[in-house]
Amino acid sequence: MRALAIIASFAVLVSCEGTIQVPGTLINGGPCADPGHVTLRRLNRVEYNHTMRDLLGDTTSPANTFPPDPSASFDNNGDVLAMSALLLELYESTASRVVDAALLPPAAPISQRYDARALHAAMCPGGTAPPGSDYTCFGPVNSTAGTPPTATLDIWEHDYYLDKLEAFPADGDYLLSVRVFQAGAVVAKLNVLLDGKVVHQSDVTAARASPATITVPVTVAAGNHRIQIRNPNSARAYDRDLGVDFLKVEGPNNPPNPAREALRTRTFACNPVTEGEDVCARKILGEFAHRAYRRPVTEDELDALVAMVTLAKAQGDDFQTGIRLGFKRALTSAEFLFKTEHDAEPDSVAAHPVSDVELATRLSYFLWASTPDDELLRAAEQGTLSDPASLEIQARRLLADPRSDALVEVFAAQWLKLRTLNPASPALDVYPGFDGALKTAMRDETLLFMRSFIREDRSALELLDARHTFLNERLAGHYGISGITGPAMQRVELTTPQRGGLLTHGSILTLTSVPNRTSPVKRGKWVLDQLLCQEPPPPPPNVPGLPEGVDATGKTLRQLAEAHRTNVACSGCHVQMDPIGFSLEHFDGVGHWRDKDGTLTIDATGGLPDGRTFDGAGELSKVLKDDARVPRCISRKMLTYAIGRELNNATDGCALDTLTEQMTKNGNRLTELALQVVKTRQFSQRRGALPVTR
């Protein structure tokens, strides 16, 4: 009966995963003249990460710990992105952290040595612990009565310990050293704690006459951290004391970061002593804000930033602290966090070009998912960017830059729904051995594959049947391909007819499955949505249950699903989706090839309503490759991503016609498509919003 339940669930999966249509609009000049309205949008996580990388050299991807962005077709959609108090707080505190990490002067490394007795004396001024502490002071005697006290300290038991709040000057790796010995007859124990967590524990057997130095490597963020040396024994037996000589803290031990040094040098090129603090503040902050706001700054805006330097000085802090505060203020402002675009008459729906600097922002976030570089900003500020020839030159330059990998990692990854691979968790009893490493390799295969199409200017249609891919040993083994060794992904020319093209990638096959089996309907829907842009309409409400009593034994999924197509209420959509999904049934829920489904023969034949037939993934791919809907669909996806709103068939249809025509004429190359997208009215113009109706 499991299978029956599965069939019944197919229908409703569809309606709840569709994309959205925006209601139509009409303005002067007819529908084709309408560039559409893009709603004010904040930088999303990946854009924020890239922008911090390009502005401040930060490579930690700080927004990865932010809540996930909501998404329409893509997660840069202005209608779904919002700013909440939680997000604002995260942007604010992250800006502070990233600026400090980038611009704090390199800390002189520390090498501090604290004698045990001195530590204890600091904890127990005048021999008594401060009120409210959980510490008990004890006299500096050692365990053996009569032995003259040495410069060391014998620690009796766990509520006696040594404690040091150390100021670590910079993020990095440090070395804690503790010199210890066994002070009594019984083997001593040592615990070293950092901020309350044990980072080292061991027995100590070294003799008093020759103590041992234990080293504990730790990695910490800049700031104060609490180090404790404890004797974890709880018995007051006096025969298992831990003797401590000293604590040493040294570091950071990290290699210098030339990129960070270069940034600091560039930022503080103006010398406030020789040129004057006010002059330097205006120069440094003006230049940074120019880049952060993605346009020239006004005098008022600069005044607000320079005020931070004045503020810091009034607090007794130095010029650099003030500059850092100014940077933080710039990165917390709406001008940075939002891609603002101005309409001279905000509520008018007359189309007008976006300004050159706004166009620069659109261009760089489209091709790089990041902020414009200095050259692009300059071209924009010279007023030449909107000139078609200039725009093309800049677009080509950005495409040739390595940062255009964003088209793969951000655009293509979302287009192909790779993001849904993250939560996919194939059942281990059905697919033993599936793990994170395999999932990563699957994702990498598809991303590297997409990248090869952009970098090598290949026809996008070959995505369906290319004879190359990227595998490491693990993934190759998963596919039954021998001869690939090692964990690194390598380009492979495929010789087996089973594999070739996106529809045979483990990533796509896994994300279109459910945890314990394939889902032909999900696979069919994926092809319809992502390659054909033929979103199946939602099922009718109250889809009637399939009759009970269907005998599921000995039947494949396909045979059971025939009931979909004989039932008139279901067949409209399923006659499109099911054949596609079933043609992929030779691949199980994690993309393994299988000749049979258990003991049952697989029937991978199918046909579309227009009469075309295919048998298996290879033939399906060929049929799709000839389908005129594919180039149009790819154009649609890329235009949607480029402008940050969903499309409307009435007003954006003309642009899609042009894009499809151009794409087909130019060998279906994705780079060509990107250049054509940049030329559309949708990309270079905008208008105000129409009143919202629910």
Add this chain to the structure above:
Amino acid sequence: MLRASGVALSLPFLEAMIPRTAHAQAGKALRLVGWYLPNGYYRTTTGGALKDDWTPSGTGTNYTLSPILQPLLPFKSDVQVLTGIRNPPAELSNISCGHARGTGSFLSCISPGGAGTLGGLSMDQAAAAQLKQFTRYPSIELGTDSDGGDVPIRSAIAWADANTPLAKETRAGSLFDRLFAGPEANLTMAERQKRLFYRKSVLDSVLASANGLKARLGSGDQQKLDGYLNGVRELEQRLAAPAGTAACMPGTRPPPTGDIRTQVKQLIDVMVLAFQCDVTRVSTFMFDRAGSDLAFPFLTANGAPINAGWHGTSHHHGVASNLAQLKSILIWQMEQFAYFLGKLKAIDEGGESVLAKSCIFLSSEIGDGDLHEHKNLPVIIAGGAGGALSPGKHLVFSNEPHKSDLFLTLLKSVGVNLTKFGADSTTALVLS
């Protein structure tokens, strides 16, 4: 950054700055919680017999907990189960997916729209608008999320207004850091004060220029910017609240985890801590999102691990194996809820438990999973709201009262007196 060398021991690092306003209500700090479970339950007739393991049998104070609600046995006198609640605005929405409609109106009782982008003020935020005067955080939003990328009405239940869904925190450690100033734990008082001053100065400055920006935008864009402006103002207010002298022991920061069982418990622990330390009085917990298709391999049904997705199974069609899986999943969900109730009950505040002073609403966006119905909703109200609620009973309503009317009652129980809520309220529902 200041260096502090040879610093004397600061006060126990467990002390956090817990501001209380001068007129904090002593003793009657009332809390409000909204708790979301996706995918409904089952209420189906197969082979003639009604199969419903959620709805208790019997009514009034003398009722029997259902199999799914068994984990609430220790708290039977602290909860009331409501049967028959309906949410008509969800039925009227033009969004095609029932899970999205129901989730988008889960706490707001409006018809979600836009392109899945328009919601409405949620009842927890209506409460927070008033209760925030007592606490540092107006509210906290928590939950788990399987992050497939979704429109806001599917992935958020707390909304400040129609355009502003509130993102939920899914990492207990990050939440802990924010609420209990984790990164500041080792700063001296002077260092903290200066940091605070600088933050406030930056916020003042950006607020001023953002107001200027707002004036130049169209009305739709202004609404988007409002989310930013409100966020800045809220953060400013929080920083301006005076530090209190009461000590609160947050303990150690919860470590990162990949196991959903640990994640849920950690989030509950931080929420409880936030209530205990009076960091906030309003919270929502959202388990995953609309149409969650999570598998639960650590649970079993009929001896086998639950490897099928929850959403698929929730379209049960009366099939026994599906019902068995749903039962297991829902029992586990109720165990997590019971864990939460237990922790609240164990905190004594002036002779009463925090549970006795709370009003907690647990439900799902639909009733029966096959029907995607926005009526016969599964509803549990936990807590006594300081005496305003009388738990310990099963109420069956035959006239399909509106969820918005129930919310008027719940809001009133924590001292928030509204005459209207959502799209269709008329008068507060009497719970007897």
